[in-house]
Amino acid sequence: MDPEFEGSHCQTQGLLAPTPEYLASVPVFPLIPNLKKDLTGLADTALSWQQLTASDINFAVVRPLVFKYARLENLAVVYACLVVRAHFVSAAESELAYAGVILSRANLCEILAMKLLGQFASSKIQLVAVLTASWSPLAGASQEIRNQVKVALGGDENNLNEDQCALEMAIATKAKAFLSSPVVQTVVDDIYSGRVVFSMPAIRSVLADNYKPRAIEIYDYRKAPFLDHYRLRVPKYGAILEFLKFALLLLTFILCLSSQDLHRMSNFEIIFVVFAIAFTLEEYTASKEHGWQIYIANMWNVFDTAFIFIFLCYVFLRVKGLVQDDALASEWAFNVLACEACILFPRLAFFAIKNNIIVIALRGMIADFVFFMGIAAICFSGLLFTLHTLAGDKWSVRGIAWLMVQIWFGNTYLSFGQASSFHPVFGPILMTGYAALSGTLLLTILISILSNTFARIDANATQEYLFQFAIATIEGVKSDALFSYQPPFNLLAFAILWPASLFVSARTLHSANVFLIRVTSFPILVAIGLYERFFTGDKGLRESGKDAAQSIYNSLPRQLKNMPILDALMGANANDVYDALFDVDFEQHETQLFFDESDEEHRLPELHSLLSRDTLRHRRPLSPSSGRGSTSPLRESHSRQRSPSLPRRALPPMIQTSVSAEVPSLSKQSPLAKLFTPHSIRQRATSQFDGSPMQHIQQTDATLKRLESLLEDARNLPVNRIRDEMKELQERQARIETLLMTLTRGMRNESTHVARHGTIS
Incomplete structure (x- = not known):
């Protein structure tokens, strides 16, 4: 091949x-x-x-x-x-x-x-x-x-x-x-925005639809259908839908608590329970899809897990209160449900500031805080048992624990006021020691631990954020069929498709799944299709609207253009000028900064080699037709076509003799410098091709004689004198070194003799 x-x-x-x-x-x-x-x-x-x-x-x-x-x-x-x-x-x-x-x-x-x-x-x-x-x-x-x-x-x-x-x-x-490496983040960003399309096989899914696994491809909206149900699995759109889902869940939660009924369920409570169950099913499916280890690595899923735990406690108490007609259990159910606000409100607010370093470091700081508090509780459990033993029937375990919690969080007065109630001798000693440890030592250690955690995460804030971003992206690309449904429609899909998957074929299940997705998510699919075709495709609508707004802005008077509001909306004029500079079509001669290479007078110096006498003797004579005009037509054409808008600049007299990169000298040039200047070399090179061969030989002989005379002049230069002076300096240095060696040798012999004489004596 x-x-x-x-x-x-x-x-x-x-x-x-x-x-x-x-x-x-x-x-x-x-x-x-x-x-x-x-x-x-x-x-x-x-x-x-x-x-x-x-x-x-x-x-x-x-x-x-x-x-x-x-x-x-x-x-x-x-x-x-x-x-x-x-x-x-x-x-x-x-x-x-x-x-x-x-x-x-x-x-x-x-x-x-x-x-x-x-x-x-x-x-x-x-x-x-x-x-x-x-x-x-x-x-x-x-x-x-x-x-x-x-x-x-x-x-x-x-x-x-x-x-x-x-x-x-x-x-x-x-x-x-x-x-967090750039190569990986390029792929993660493409997956998040939907430019790269792929699907993982649903192995651990609740409802698997593996009839048509999609190969890895670059998404093109021109080839995709308008109602593409696979676009619901794009993480970028999933994040927007997740925000709307939490907003709706928070709204139903507030309406549920505002219409409490201890003996029966109100309409708002039923709606909230349906949405909460649908949300629980979605989170359970996500944890099963990628595994608990990857699911819990996302700090937002920690909040979601806490919400589900509190909701299940509410359901247990509420069912018990309705079945047994127990108003106390129902009251406790609503009290437990009210604690959900501590999670739902921050969860929704964190969508706006999720890239903040404090939010990124929050998960690590909470983990360290819980771990330290657990260690402290284990350490002080011995003190709790000691105080309960000393107090006898005066204090219960619950009362002593609550007293210790108050002292831990700063109410040290209670440690001195209630110390004697435990024991007249050991009570004050134990409570004083506990107050000193909890209020000073351990609290300082806790602050140091949290500060170090925040400093460590702050130093790697970008890496930590990209890590969380990768987790959210991978979680967004889910293969389970239930993820294409928005709550509470995922409950409907689960109730219909999961029993059907036990006895229908994979093709039938896939067709029913696609039909239900397009029916339940029709407005969302239409919005995504319009957005990708008119705003992210060729950007025709957005660019045309921007151009129209810019033309209207340009037609306004100058006084209105300088208004701060309009200037902030449309952008500064200086930036527009900078952008417009690179949009202008220009000719090459209009922006020509350096002269053409054929411009001999302004060319940089090159290395030339003079032809030897033997070479000139054995060289064939040039024909008369091969003169200057035939050898350099390109140079002449370039010199004739040079733009008249760029006249040659007259160089100063001291610089006209040389165009080299060296610093020009103000002194008179030496014979060698005059000989090897580019101008003289160029004259000799052009003169070699003028006239007859005999004239060429005569010119060459004259040039060689001139070189010989210059070499004779060079022999008389002060180079030999400098060489003699350097030789004399070397001889002087050698004599000085010999004299120093002699003196130091005598000193060494004298010191040795003194040392020996002292030893003998």
Whole structure:
């Protein structure tokens, strides 16, 4: 095959998306033990991230591994690196003695994954396939290996089909540097905005619709149907719909609490319960789709989980109150439900400030606060038991615990006022010690911990935000059919399609699913279709409206244009001028800054070599027709066509003699300088081609004689005198060094003699 054709064929193949058959045939398992072996042998020292990314480690360790595994051209190598990282991270938690070394290997896996991902960055489709294709860790393994893994998992065959993509593995292993790298964020941003379309196989879904799995492709609204139900799974549109969903849920929640009835359910309460159940089903489906580890990594899902827990407590108490006609249980149910406001209001407000550093650091600070409070409660449980034993029947456990909580949060007066009620001797001692520990020492430690947590997250704020953004994007691309329905229509779809999936074919289930999605989400699909065709496609409507507004603004008087409001709306005039500069069509001669190369008078100096006498003697004579006009027609044409708008500038007298880059000298030029100036060289070069051959020889002989005379003059220059002076200086230096050596030798002999004389005496 022709190499050129073969190269173009490979390039064309690289632009196409990998087929599902090809992805299924990629061997994944052989990569995992080889990567583990190489990384274990190379990294045997605890190194920080800065040390691992240093140039010496990069060239000595990382680059050889990158070249070794890049030759395989295996799309699953990035996924395999992250699988090995997951192994090292879990091993570091169990082997604390070698945790530093093992974490260094885990970080090295992340660095290697980032480097190997750059090998696939030349093709956008291939890059997306590396990050989003679902890989099985046992692909390419022998049947014996599969049986051993099956036995280790308890003999369940379904556990062997836990396929994941590289992005999911990066989230599970908290590879924040990998996820925040520009190459990964390019793909994540394309997935979030819907420019890249793909679908994961629904394996762990509540309602799976795998009849038509979509291959990886670049979305084009011209080829897609107007009512494209797959656009409901785009994370960008999902975020907008999620905001509207929470706003509607908050509205029904407020209406439910405003119309409380202890003996029966009101209409607003029924609507709220339906929306809350639909929301619970959606969150349960999301946690099952990607797994609890990825679901809980999103800090917003922590709020959603707390909302579901409080709602289930409300449902339990409310059902008990209605069935048993217990007004107290119903009252407690509404009291518990009122606590939902502590979650719903901030959850909705955080949509506007979700990129703020305080919001990003909130999850880590809450986790550290809860952990520290738990440790403190365990530590002070012994004091609680001691005080209860000393007080006897005077204090209950609940009363002592509440008193300790008040003292913990700053009410130290109670520790001194109630101390003697526990015991006249030990009571004041114990309560004073507890007040000192809780109010001073432990509270200071808590503030320090939260400050360090905030400072750590603030230093990596961009990385933490991109990590959360990647989690939200992957969660938005869900394959479960229920995610295409907005609450409360997902309850209707679940009630109809889930029983039907048990006995109908996959084609029938897919057709019914598409019909229900388009019916229940018809206004949303119409809005998305219009938006993508008239606002994000060719941007015709938006650009035409902007141009019309700009023309109206330009037609206004100058006094109105300078109004601050209009200037803020339309933009500053200076920016318009700067933008317009690059929209103007200009000719080349209008912007020509430097002269043409044919302009000999202003050309930069070049290195010329004079023809030797032998060369001139053996050179064939030029024909009369090959004179100056025939040898340089291009130069003459350029000089004639030069624009008259750019006249030649007259150079100062001191600079006209030389156009070199050297600083011009004000002194008189030497004979050699006069000889080798560009002007004199050019004169001699042009004069060589004028006249007859005899004239050429005569001119050459004259030039050589002139050179000989110049060399004779050069012999009389003060170079020889300078050389003699330098030789004399060297001789003087040698004599001075000899004299110094003699003097120091005498001093050394004298000191030695004195030392010996002192020893003898």
